[in-house]
Amino acid sequence: MTSTTTTPRSATGSVALRGVTKVYGQGENAVLALDGVSLDVAPGEFVCLVGASGCGKSTLLNLVAGLDRSSGGQIDLGDGVNPGLMFQEPALFPWLTVEANVEVPLKLRGLPRAERREKVAELLRTVHLAEFGRKRPHQLSGGMRQRVALARTLALDTPVLLMDEPFGALDAMTRDILHDELERIWSERRLTVLFVTHNVREAARLADRIILLSSRPGRIIYSTRVDVPRPRRIDSPEIANIAAEVTDRLRTEVGRHGQ
Amino acid sequence: MASDTLAATPRTDAEISGLDALEIAGRERPGSRARRFWSATWPKLAALALVIGIWQVVFWTGWKDPWALPAPGTVFADLGRYLGSAALWEGLATTGRRAAVGFAAAVAVGLVLGLGVARVKVLRAALGSMITALQTMPSIAWFPLAIVLFQLTEQAIFFVVVLGAAPSVANGVIHGVDYVPPLLIRAGRNMGARGLNLYRYVIAPAALPAIVAGLKQGWAFAWRSLMAGELLVVIAERTSIGAQLTYARDFSDSPRLMAIMIVILVVGLVVDAAFGAADKAIRRRWGVLDQAGN
Numbered sequence: 001m002t003s004t005t006t007t008p009r010s011a012t013g014s015v016a017l018r019g020v021t022k023v024y025g026q027g028e029n030a031v032l033a034l035d036g037v038s039l040d041v042a043p044g045e046f047v048c049l050v051g052a053s054g055c056g057k058s059t060l061l062n063l064v065a066g067l068d069r070s071s072g073g074q075i076d077l078g079d080g081v082n083p084g085l086m087f088q089e090p091a092l093f094p095w096l097t098v099e100a101n102v103e104v105p106l107k108l109r110g111l112p113r114a115e116r117r118e119k120v121a122e123l124l125r126t127v128h129l130a131e132f133g134r135k136r137p138h139q140l141s142g143g144m145r146q147r148v149a150l151a152r153t154l155a156l157d158t159p160v161l162l163m164d165e166p167f168g169a170l171d172a173m174t175r176d177i178l179h180d181e182l183e184r185i186w187s188e189r190r191l192t193v194l195f196v197t198h199n200v201r202e203a204a205r206l207a208d209r210i211i212l213l214s215s216r217p218g219r220i221i222y223s224t225r226v227d228v229p230r231p232r233r234i235d236s237p238e239i240a241n242i243a244a245e246v247t248d249r250l251r252t253e254v255g256r257h258g259q
Numbered sequence: 260m261a262s263d264t265l266a267a268t269p270r271t272d273a274e275i276s277g278l279d280a281l282e283i284a285g286r287e288r289p290g291s292r293a294r295r296f297w298s299a300t301w302p303k304l305a306a307l308a309l310v311i312g313i314w315q316v317v318f319w320t321g322w323k324d325p326w327a328l329p330a331p332g333t334v335f336a337d338l339g340r341y342l343g344s345a346a347l348w349e350g351l352a353t354t355g356r357r358a359a360v361g362f363a364a365a366v367a368v369g370l371v372l373g374l375g376v377a378r379v380k381v382l383r384a385a386l387g388s389m390i391t392a393l394q395t396m397p398s399i400a401w402f403p404l405a406i407v408l409f410q411l412t413e414q415a416i417f418f419v420v421v422l423g424a425a426p427s428v429a430n431g432v433i434h435g436v437d438y439v440p441p442l443l444i445r446a447g448r449n450m451g452a453r454g455l456n457l458y459r460y461v462i463a464p465a466a467l468p469a470i471v472a473g474l475k476q477g478w479a480f481a482w483r484s485l486m487a488g489e490l491l492v493v494i495a496e497r498t499s500i501g502a503q504l505t506y507a508r509d510f511s512d513s514p515r516l517m518a519i520m521i522v523i524l525v526v527g528l529v530v531d532a533a534f535g536a537a538d539k540a541i542r543r544r545w546g547v548l549d550q551a552g553n
Contacts, residue, residue, distance in 0.1 A: 084449065107460075108450055108460070128272065136546060141278075144282070177278065
């Protein structure tokens, strides 16, 4: 039987967390990073995780990505789903061209050469980098590199995308454009996105739902739906209102640690 | 022509390509190849001319007898004769073969050793510091033992060449594997690269610059060890470059002695330059050179 996973499929990618706990270290030095986090992300939903430093946002993504093991609780991604993970840095391979970078996951999936070439071209078109395939990462700007990283993650052909402050290092103009890009790709491919950020406005701009995590230990303390119709603008009043609400909660949480 | 679902996208397309064009503008470096070559070469030529000039002046002062310290002209004239003689080319063939075999063995040992230490905790604890200690050991200090073990044979030379060069290669591998950015490993694992695939797609290419640096240093050690070995272990029927150097001293033939030294210097430099070029090519591909502004 040939696999039918090569075209963007309707998302089967739900993410379910049940009482997920993570402890670093042992004995007296043990640090509780995540404390009983339960969260259901529906297929095709865009969820932003917001929190101050030390709230275990990145820890949570690593657990969902399977790069780290939880100390307790359950993580369910559905059968055979390997989520794609993006970082603040593009983490491209500097020894490969842009094309070859995007091709690596396809090679690892064992796709034949002709199909790989076709997919690489398609993915680079998706992120508007069709003419830059022969360049090397260092010849591109930061925003372009992050788009290559996005294309490479999409090459995994997974319904679930985990993003760890992917636009944190970019300037505002580039970030705006990448928000539009990500939103378009998310809706075209019906992806489930779990997006970590400390930028509340960014969360309000992108998310269907914003989840606020407390710091040390990380717990879900607040959750809100963003019912602003898309396409959205980060500088619109509705987005600003939601961001203000979340920021207030975040300040209260941070203030708790100051006493 | 993209089948976008959101109304604002055509404007965004133009914005994206506009921003891309602005951001990568001015990244291509101008400057002709010949000019860059010349600006890198003339200081070297000037330094060489200065050295020969000083040598000539020292010769004129009569500090040493002419048979001990000949004039540059005499040496270069002899070098010309030497270049035309069969002795040089036979010597180079013997020495070159030994260098190639010895270095190849050292690379094989160094790669296996380096990978082992980089991967296996026990091996690292046991051998990690020993490899560095071995590097500080002057290779000529191995020769008495080598001669006792293998007598005056080529094996004795190989023994010392491998001991001299392998630690550098191993250290290059260890260093390279240790300093693979953890982020690249996480990215690789997320893409499904596990076990051998992780080495093939991430660790080996990421470690390559450090490995090449290790090879370059290993070559320098191998070449020195080889020359020391050829001076000490003279095998009568095989007139290696080192053996010819010993003969030249035995006959107090200073011009020939210095001509041979020049040949040794040039061979070392040429091979070193080849490694240097490989190193530079890798760094250019990676974009490390551009960032450093070289």
